[in-house]
Amino acid sequence: MALVKFQTENFRNLSSAPVSFSSSFNLLYGENGSGKTSVLEAIGYLGLGRSFRVNRHQAVVSHGEQRLTVFGGLDHGLDSRRHGSETDLVHRLGISRDVGQKETMLRVDGEAVRSLSALAKHLPVSVIDPGVFDVVAGGPGKRRQFLDWLVFHVEPSFGSLWQQCQRVTSQRNQTLRNGRLDEALLRVWDHQYATLSERITEARAGTFGRFKLAFEKLVREVEVPWTEGLKLEYYPGWDVSRPLAELLVDHRDQERKVGHTLYGPNRADIRLKFQGRPVAETFSRGQQKTLVILMKIAQGMVLSAMGKQVTFLLDDINAELDEGHRAMLAIRLQALRCQVFITSIERPMVDQLWPEGNAPDYRLFHVEHGKLTEE
Numbered sequence: 001m002a003l004v005k006f007q008t009e010n011f012r013n014l015s016s017a018p019v020s021f022s023s024s025f026n027l028l029y030g031e032n033g034s035g036k037t038s039v040l041e042a043i044g045y046l047g048l049g050r051s052f053r054v055n056r057h058q059a060v061v062s063h064g065e066q067r068l069t070v071f072g073g074l075d076h077g078l079d080s081r082r083h084g085s086e087t088d089l090v091h092r093l094g095i096s097r098d099v100g101q102k103e104t105m106l107r108v109d110g111e112a113v114r115s116l117s118a119l120a121k122h123l124p125v126s127v128i129d130p131g132v133f134d135v136v137a138g139g140p141g142k143r144r145q146f147l148d149w150l151v152f153h154v155e156p157s158f159g160s161l162w163q164q165c166q167r168v169t170s171q172r173n174q175t176l177r178n179g180r181l182d183e184a185l186l187r188v189w190d191h192q193y194a195t196l197s198e199r200i201t202e203a204r205a206g207t208f209g210r211f212k213l214a215f216e217k218l219v220r221e222v223e224v225p226w227t228e229g230l231k232l233e234y235y236p237g238w239d240v241s242r243p244l245a246e247l248l249v250d251h252r253d254q255e256r257k258v259g260h261t262l263y264g265p266n267r268a269d270i271r272l273k274f275q276g277r278p279v280a281e282t283f284s285r286g287q288q289k290t291l292v293i294l295m296k297i298a299q300g301m302v303l304s305a306m307g308k309q310v311t312f313l314l315d316d317i318n319a320e321l322d323e324g325h326r327a328m329l330a331i332r333l334q335a336l337r338c339q340v341f342i343t344s345i346e347r348p349m350v351d352q353l354w355p356e357g358n359a360p361d362y363r364l365f366h367v368e369h370g371k372l373t374e375e
């Protein structure tokens with residue numbers, strides 16, 4: 001599916017006029033501060049339930065306003081011959097946040113829904129912005145987030161499984177922090193935590209397997225010589241040769257001392273090694289960026305193979321990637337039939353993105369003072 005109708009109210013500096021997008025490529029250009037990133041941020045808000053730029057909802061609502069809203073209409077996307085007219089919409093999504101009341105309201109097809117995953121499952125949004133390169137350069141949390149985004153879209157039960165596990169972890173942590181050790185209660189939490197952890201690990205490992213196959217295929221196709229000797233490995237967060245419940249009992253004193261859970265899915269990682277050493281210590285900045293781009297494309301490959309269309313938000317990539325890598329990314333995303341939004345300051349040179357002259361169906365927008373004008 002693709003986001004073809006879009007409207008916001010009180011979202012940063014964006015105008016509330018409705019916009020129609022292409023289910024293929026959308027190129028947005030405009031000067032600094034015109035609102036390009038805010039458009040992508042609002043699309044991301046709909047698919048992720050939060051801003052990919054800031055943690056506080058308060059920053060996103062237009063100055064002096066209390067409530068922001070983002071609406072989106074989805075059509076069948078590139079797998080359908082029908083494009084974009086109102087009658088072709090298959091889902092209507094809405095998210096509204098009242099920053100005073102700290103309340104979020106979600107709607108799918110006119111019905112109120114409680115869980116963000118009900119919205120998110122319809123719109124897999126993948127962001128490529130200057131912050132994305134932390135997937136390689138940053139800590140394990142960034143890589144868990146990267147993997148879990150894919151697991152969520154591959155395994156329908158993952159979202160609720162993860163939430164249950166977070167609840168049990170927090171209760172277990174409280175018990176660990178209690179002055180008097182209640183071993184019987186801890187054993188109850190251990191058991192629940194271990195059961196959920198094993199299910200999460202199974203879902204993550206299965207999805208990681210698919211991701212790794214896609215990544216290896218991609219690397220063979222694009223022939224990047226420096227990836228030879230690169231190893232991607234999933235680390236579940238503990239030594240899985242032993243049952244987690246048993247390991248927790250063995251490390252009781254250590255966990256009580258720190259007052260929180262030290263083993264399990266909250267410690268998982270994708271380990272990226274080149275000739276046995278962490279990539280972040282070995283690869284150049286440019287190589288690390290290319291690696292992240294390849295990993296992002298591989299995620300798209302996994303979902304495309306399942307018939308899901310990913311909406312990619314490419315913010316300010318001109319500053320991060322050279323012309324060759326930008327073209328590689330555009331061509332790959334086009335081949336995967338993804339929906340893509342690209343921002344730039346200058347009017348984009350379409351023949352630079354598609355040097356072979358095979359540009360897809362695209363729409364070009366000029367952004368000025370938060371308003372999109374199609375050209």
Ligand SMILES: Nc1ncnc2c1ncn2[C@@H]1O[C@H](COP(=O)(O)OP(=O)(O)OP(=O)(O)O)[C@@H](O)[C@H]1O
Nearest residue numbers: 012013032033034035036037038059060061062063
């Ligand atoms: N909460 C808000 N309410 C109203 N306006 C805001 C709010 N937050 C930011 N702005 C303004 O909205 C504009 C949008 O900024 P945005 O980051 O989307 O621009 P951009 O086109 O991506 O710029 P750049 O090319 O510099 O990255 C800026 O002028 C900013 O000052």
